[in-house]
Amino acid sequence: MKLLQRLTLITLATVTIVSCNKKEATFIDPLLTNRDTTINPSEDFFNYANGGWFKNHPIPSSERSNGIFRMIQDTINNQIKSICETSAKAGAEKGSNKQKIGDFYASGMDSTTINKLGVNPLKEEFSKIDAIKDVPSLLKEIGHLHTIGSGAGFGFYVGQDDKNSAKNAIFLHQGGLGLGQRDYYFNTDEEIVTIRKEYVKHVQKMMELIGVKQDLAIKNAASVMKLETNLAKASRKLEALRDPIKNYNKMSIAQLNGITPNIDWNVTLKDFGIAKADTVIVGQPEFYKAFNGMLKSYAIDDWKTYLKWDLVNTYAAYLNKEVEDQNFKFYSTVMSGVKVQKPRWKRIVEQTDGSLGELIGQVYVDEYLPKGTKEKLLEIGNNIRDVYAVRIKNLDWMSEPTKKKALYKLSKIVMKVGYPDKWKDLSSITIDKNNYLKNVMAVNKWSYDDMTNKYGKPVDRTEWGMYPQTYNAYYNPSNNEICVPACNIIVPGFEGRMPDDAILYGIIGGSTFGHEITHGFDDQGSQYDDKGNLNNWWTAEDLKKFKQKTALIVSQYSKFKVGDKNVNGDATQGENIADLGGVVMGYEAFKKTKQFKINEKISGLTPDQRYFLAYGYAWMVNGTKEYLSQQVMTDVHSPAKYRINGPLANVTEFHKAFNIKPGSAMYQPDSLRVVIW
Template identity: 40%
Template sequence: MKKVLVGGLCASLIVGLSACNNKAAEVKAPEITKTETAAAVSKALGSGIDFANFDKSVRPQDDFYNYVNGTWIKNTEIPSDRTSAGAFYDLREKSRDDVKAIIEEVAATPNLAAGSDEQKVADLYRSFMDIDTLNKLGTAPIQGELDKIAALKSKDELVKYFAHSQLIGAGTPLAFYIDVDAKDSSRYATHIWQYGLSLPEKDYYFNEGERFVNIRKAYIEHIEKMFTLAGLANPKASAEKVLALETAIASRHWDVVETRDSTKTYNLMQVKDLPTLAPDIDWTGFLTTLGVEKQSDIIINQPSFIEGFNEVLKANELTTWQTYMQWQLLTSFAGQLTADLDRENFEFFSKTLNGQAEQQPRWKRGVSTVNSVLGEVVGKVYVKRHFTPEAKERMQVLVENLRGAYGDSIDNLDWMGADTKVAAKDKLAKFDPKIGYPDRWEDYDKLTIKADELVGNGIRASLLGHDKELEKLAGPIRKWEWHMTPQTVNAYYNPTMNEIVFPAAILQAPFFNMEADDAVNYGGIGAVIGHEMGHGFDDQGAKFDGEGNMRDWWTEQDLSAFAAKGSALVTQYNGYAVFDDLNVNGELTLGENIGDLSGVTIAYKAYKKSLSGKEAPVIDGLTGDERFFIGFTQIWRAKIKEESMRNRVATDPHSPAKFRSLGALSNMPQFYTTFDVKEGDAMYLAPEKRVKIW
């Protein structure tokens, strides 16, 4: 089910953080029992190191990433239905297999009660898997919406349809969402974010490099094929109109660096003043369609985009906009229609854009559909089967040890003054860690799922999700809400909640190994914990206080010193070549790079602190420090198709995996000592160029 993704403030560990989901309904979580302490558990455990992955022909001082992962990289073939393989991506496959088992078990249960969660899971999965029915239906499931688009008589009606299109889960140029007010974390606010493009980022519409020219050519051909398959009029002319209009919209978009600036994207306006920003947009009709006509204010994330979009709206004929909205509808629901439309959708967006050789088996995409619509139904079962109380308790110990180490680090900073340290430690103390699963689960009682209505299921889920979002405007902040399901292999920090969140599915080896000694776990999941804590103090997270409010809590001198350190990190990462013609974007990735550097630095301090002054045991011939740094580096093991990697470098705020390891470790004196890194080694940075932030 396609969802409109907007620029929320949450920062995730890896690419793929979805838009914030709606959660509700109190259900008692599995009871957590007391177990042995982490220190006791760690006795007589293994190293947790996979030595078969090492490439001993590489000097660790020159390329620690390939030293630890090189043989795996050489020997691993990316599966034909994927664009990547590695620690994160393989765990995602395992999670999908685990969820598939749950779904199939539910689906095989006879006489499921109508309206029960089990019936909804089974019938949603069936509705996706029943390709014969989808082929017979053709485009009939979206014909009513196509008729609405054809019947539009004015630009005012068009603007209302922009809002309606989002409500049903289709594309729109103006993405509306509800989130915590970044400057008043006691309330929810309405927001509008720039949207409306089908290619990954605005540069794809303007870059004259051969690759981009070929992508635009293929995109026009794809639109033409889709219009032909759907039986829509004038496929070739329509395709050219769509690209031209999207290009005009893209010309008004902010770039990816600008959109991650939480200061620039906070622009609170009175609704009554919106016509001064964009007089040709029927704001009353737009907001009424969304059900928020009574709101007095709204946050416009990119004001100049709204101004520019007003001009694009005015300059293009209604018929052109109707063609564009036909495309938004068709491309949004293509994967839920006929096999031919589904296949053509794959051919462009997955194969041409990202290099994926073969489409995923239908069952995998069916599982993803269930996860996106009914994620916490299967999540409850997933937790019972795959996440033990012992794992949660050990994680809780790790989190608190990391918090303590972070506090010690703040105390010892030589570049931060006393007043700012007090505020930083106050924020640290108020971090809310969430581990494994929600304490309250989402309520799906009002959602109707039918086995023969895949598109209808998606539309009803989208409409219900919007209704749940509207309910937030009348109530208190939902501190208990999660924005990822327990079966998601990821983690995130949410600045307006000041929370760090670790779903159950990431709490597995190589990140978190219950059979391994503490060293590798501090290097793995400890660095993940530290990374999310680090987002609270990265270039954007550091703008928010312990209550989740964006405000200045730094002295001018300390803020200047912090900015200088960030600038040095930008320069370092700008120097990393992903391909001969493409380097990392240090500005785009700054927040994540701060998270990585902070994470491994604080995790190391927490690990040393956990030893209580004792020497770590030697396991498998490795010291504790060696196991720690290897543990950190093996979690970034990854191999990604070139096409996909190029898209990620253009759009993803995370650096490529290799540089997440090399970049952070090159700044750590303890790494130099452990592996005898000296001047002349490839990983060596002169002491004055090493960045130490937290």
């Protein structure tokens, strides 16, 4: 995934357009002004391309990062704010889309009522937890908590069966960790040890804020940490979760009951909203064996404490100021280095969009998208696919039988571009202007029911997993599809005019379409066939060669460092392969444009220089040291610096464009340059 109109000749960074001897407009070329020319592009292209912008735009104290994503998100947030405020003032009919949007936003902005309510909105849920008496009632409550947005104990979802993409299946996977990833519970470096200590203090403070006396809160925090550490011990590492074969273990209910004798899954799945199931896909059987034992080795009171913690942790951002501030202090300040909260309106806008984005998207498409957005995106996407086919045909390491299957899979990739042709029906959701948490919980419950209702029904391949106003993109291997929302058309600095093709193909072509299409052929996507089924379509020799190439990219990225941590080359290899494929395919498509063919210079930059600077602009993101450390620990994406420097070092045309010489940091000798697709 990607956490992302034609310009006439420009010869200077600043250009004045004159008509009838009258000065009309002055344009600033961001590819020039973003640069830090005190840095040699041969040594660090990331900071050469973007360092000037970073110097002039330090990370705000309310953010963990700053850059192109933040600029675009701020634009989108302001548009959504207008939609929310207009809806809130509309006096709309009860049950209408405007009423839901307006009242959800208004309930979140009403901090006076939220603070007055305190933690009372969770009182009924706390009572349900207090009523737990044994393992069966514990499992029943865990099931209930999942239906309202919790992830207590373990992970559960309904989605496409990896080996039968036309069928929706039940998935069980590891989960239940307040720190997110297992390594936070075991790494011994000073930073992570400090985070663990702060986490225990945080749990204690949150317990006090929901009414637990200090002495008991201290014990409760220790109990939560001990229980979660045992869950983490049974969990797989981030890189191990990337193997779709090893994380696909289909079992009958009887077989699952056999490895977890303390759980009757026929009963438990009903508590999760599944009336009758025949099989389940268990991602990590060893986790469930450990969880089964913990149901008896931990006292029921310990489980109650853990569930109360998980509940308040899930809903902390929607409660009174004291709880929200404590939640921010740990997860944003300690974990990510963010000093102050965003303005409340931004937080509520982002939550309203996250909860009711399907409704907001309909307004966004009508009121904020330039005409022709969908068509332009599709044009770029198809151009990328065309050059991808040529690249596959010309590969010197792949046999003809495998090429034929790769080309067929490529031809069958579905492109969901711009916005969906049909919208989900959210008419059954009731939004109350006076209860923010209740509204969030109601949407969570609707989303959960929408998911579980798919079980036993045919897969709807037209469904979107993002909103048109979401600045991101994805590849879904089970559908063999990419999704590029409409707002990816936004390029800061080119408002009101069409960027030149170097920028269109560097950002939208390379880092978006090229990146996402390559996911169909990365270390994971390459294991799925044209219909989206987990199915080997490679010859044995071709697969061996492919794995040799992916091993080389793992080795390259594992040498990159962030502070005292190395990038996890294994965990990030899929995104790194996609970044390399994306920049190459974007460049190949750009070569077919008039700008490239006539060697048109803009702002004194050659077409090649503009293309690679534009690719650098696509990942112009600077992060706090805490956030970058967290990213290395938990994210399958490399930090932005290496999403630029990593792939470009493997591209011969980049070396030529910026005169990269042997011995420089950006130089990769021919023998070590990775060429996969």
